Structure formats: structure tokens, C-alpha cells
Amino acid sequence: MKLYIKNMVCGRCETAVKLALEKMELPIISLKLGEVELSRELTENEIPTLRNNLEILGFELLENKISQTIEQIKNLIVELVHYQKDQLKVNLSTYLSESLNQDYSTLSKLFSDNEGVTIEHYFIAQKIEKAKELLIYDQLTLSEIAIALNYSNVAHLSNQFKKVTGFTPTHFKKMKDNTRKQIDSL
Incomplete structure (x- = not known):
């Protein structure tokens, strides 16, 4: 069972x-x-x-099946962003479709309708939280963080980071109150 x-x-x-x-x-x-x-x-x-x-x-x-599917999507994304060391070889939609044996458009609509946010936005939010964690740990450069999170370049990471947080990664790193969100609250 x-x-x-x-x-x-x-x-x-x-x-x-x-x-x-x-x-x-x-x-x-x-x-x-x-x-x-x-x-x-x-x-x-x-x-x-x-x-x-x-x-x-x-x-x-x-x-219920809908809640189970949504939670499976979230867990696949959390595992991918926070715990998997290897880079994703396919795009996110293919990865989710293959992992759950369902059409991505069905998964996307189900997720958006129930969570009020798209799968892509959820994925980006997870990546930004991981970036915050890595910035706080101060063990990797911004370039290394961009590579680790599968961004094409530092500018792309910085732009997304600022859109989500309102701060540049550098400004966030300098802040004394650089709070992170819990993964399950995203």
C-alpha cells in the first residue's frame, strides 16, 4: 500500500x-x-x-488523488533543487511527465488550479531559496551558485533573484536579516 x-x-x-x-x-x-x-x-x-x-x-x-499528484510534483521539484547533485538532462516538463507518467499540460493545469501558482513559478521559488541558502553559507561564488542551480549565467540568476526577493544576491548576502523560507511554505 x-x-x-x-x-x-x-x-x-x-x-x-x-x-x-x-x-x-x-x-x-x-x-x-x-x-x-x-x-x-x-x-x-x-x-x-x-x-x-x-x-x-x-x-x-x-x-485524494489530486492532492497526491500535487504533492508528488512538489516533492520531485524539492528533490531536484535541494538534494540532487546531477544536472537535469531534460527540461522540467519532460522530467515531471516521465516521473509521474502523465501529460505535462494536465499536471500543469492541476497544479495551477489547486496551488494558485504555476509549476514554473514554484520551481523558481525553490531555486531562489536554494540560492539564499548557498549565499548565507558563503562557500560558493555567485558564478558557482549559478552553475549549481543550472542557470545559463550569473545575470540570469541575479535577475530572477531580484524579481523574487526584491534584492540583488549581493545585497541579500550583506543584509543582517537575510531570512529564508521553509521549503514546505513555498
């Missing part, structure tokens, strides 16, 4: 969900961002208990 879980966006989230499932003695086959596979179906009594245990931790058990 596959379960889809909202707000599961990092390694610590995976650990928290795993502990919640183990506490209920649910047999886990696999666990990754936003998705858990169990070796058996949940009983009628286990579903509300699991839902409640996840909500206490800040997660949500997704039970």
Missing part, C-alpha cells in the same frame, strides 16, 4: 515519519520524500490514528 504525505520535504521529515510508522508497528517497504510504501493495507482503525500522529508532527496524510 502506498501512502502520500504532505510536508515531508527533508531527511529529518523522513526520520520523523519513519518513527511514527514504527511506533504503530506498520511494516515499511520503502520511504522517500512524500511517499511511503507499506507491505500491507491499513485497517479502518489505523487510518485515523496514523492521520492524527502525522498531524501532530506537522504532516498530512493525503487521501
Whole structure:
């Protein structure tokens, strides 16, 4: 049985969900961002208990197909931007279509209708948050950050950064209150 879980966006989230499932003695086959596979179906009594245990931790058990698909799109983008080391070999629309075995126009409309933002804007927001993180860490140059985030050049990154944040990357780096957003709030 596959379960889809909202707000599961990092390694610590995976650990928290795993502990919640183990506490209920649910047999886990696999666990990754936003998705858990169990070796058996949940009983009628286990579903509300699991839902409640996840909500206490800040997660949500997704039970309808639309919510599951949207969360899968978000998790693929988060994984791509924040955790994958290799550059994407195809464009984002192809990557999402192939990963989810659905037509991109269908995914795009579903996402926009339910999230109020396009997939592209969500992807850009994730990339800018990653850029903020890398700027704060101060271990890479702006050129290296542009390359790491698959921008064609520094100017493209800088322009998008300013559109989203209102600041240039250099100004953002100098700010004392250079706050970042949590991934699950984007």
C-alpha cells in the first residue's frame, strides 16, 4: 500500500515519519520524500490514528488523488533543487511527465488550479531559496551558485533573484536579516 504525505520535504521529515510508522508497528517497504510504501493495507482503525500522529508532527496524510499528484510534483521539484547533485538532462516538463507518467499540460493545469501558482513559478521559488541558502553559507561564488542551480549565467540568476526577493544576491548576502523560507511554505 502506498501512502502520500504532505510536508515531508527533508531527511529529518523522513526520520520523523519513519518513527511514527514504527511506533504503530506498520511494516515499511520503502520511504522517500512524500511517499511511503507499506507491505500491507491499513485497517479502518489505523487510518485515523496514523492521520492524527502525522498531524501532530506537522504532516498530512493525503487521501485524494489530486492532492497526491500535487504533492508528488512538489516533492520531485524539492528533490531536484535541494538534494540532487546531477544536472537535469531534460527540461522540467519532460522530467515531471516521465516521473509521474502523465501529460505535462494536465499536471500543469492541476497544479495551477489547486496551488494558485504555476509549476514554473514554484520551481523558481525553490531555486531562489536554494540560492539564499548557498549565499548565507558563503562557500560558493555567485558564478558557482549559478552553475549549481543550472542557470545559463550569473545575470540570469541575479535577475530572477531580484524579481523574487526584491534584492540583488549581493545585497541579500550583506543584509543582517537575510531570512529564508521553509521549503514546505513555498
